[in-house]
Amino acid sequence: MTIAPAPVAASQPARWSNGPWPSEATVTASATTIAVPSWAAVLSRLAARAWDWLDGFPALDLVNTVKRIGWQEREQLKDVADLDSWLDAAALPVPRPAHVDVKDLHALRALRDPALRLLHARLGRGDWLHADVEAVNTHLLAAPELVLLGEHPGQTVRYPLGDASAMTRLLAGLAADVRDATQRSDLAFCDAPGCGLVFYRRRTNQSWCGASCGNRVRVARHQAT
Numbered sequence: 001m002t003i004a005p006a007p008v009a010a011s012q013p014a015r016w017s018n019g020p021w022p023s024e025a026t027v028t029a030s031a032t033t034i035a036v037p038s039w040a041a042v043l044s045r046l047a048a049r050a051w052d053w054l055d056g057f058p059a060l061d062l063v064n065t066v067k068r069i070g071w072q073e074r075e076q077l078k079d080v081a082d083l084d085s086w087l088d089a090a091a092l093p094v095p096r097p098a099h100v101d102v103k104d105l106h107a108l109r110a111l112r113d114p115a116l117r118l119l120h121a122r123l124g125r126g127d128w129l130h131a132d133v134e135a136v137n138t139h140l141l142a143a144p145e146l147v148l149l150g151e152h153p154g155q156t157v158r159y160p161l162g163d164a165s166a167m168t169r170l171l172a173g174l175a176a177d178v179r180d181a182t183q184r185s186d187l188a189f190c191d192a193p194g195c196g197l198v199f200y201r202r203r204t205n206q207s208w209c210g211a212s213c214g215n216r217v218r219v220a221r222h223q224a225t
């Protein structure tokens, strides 16, 4: 096996017109090695752009798949392609399943909806319902895991107990992050038009998830007077 030299930047991928891209990350061309992204990397970057409002926290990335357009809440996980794309873009507590189907889509939404209601209830925006608690706990019980302290600051090591499927482990990991999110005092809701995201405050007096939401609210208030 030849070890290629470090990739260098290329102005144009080498084989765009010569059939499919190689599965390897590099293509050797005469004296230099040209970096060529794999299809998976390209699709992952496109997916990340499509979900660019996500926040990098598993529980929040889950519940924020219901997105406010204007003042209307809209479902962003409409089909399996949406789920596949979200799995590439979201912060996940465990590796994503390689393949997902419509059953997985329904299972994820069946966790997402109670999780969203619980986070809102934690913020005083609705009732803390027994059925929602039970839905989250059912996922925790389906794939229990041991979480040990890691060798580096802030690191933990997770050991799944049992042999649950990748999707069951993912749902359990998301349920665990939802449970932990309900315990956080910095949990907040951005009630700006076109936002409606659940987020973690970076300052105690932070009302909006970001400056653009604050600006939109101020403009809307000014126009209303």
Ligand SMILES: [Zn+2]
Binding pocket: 190, 191, 192, 195, 196, 197, 208, 209, 210, 213
């Ligand atoms: Zn916002």
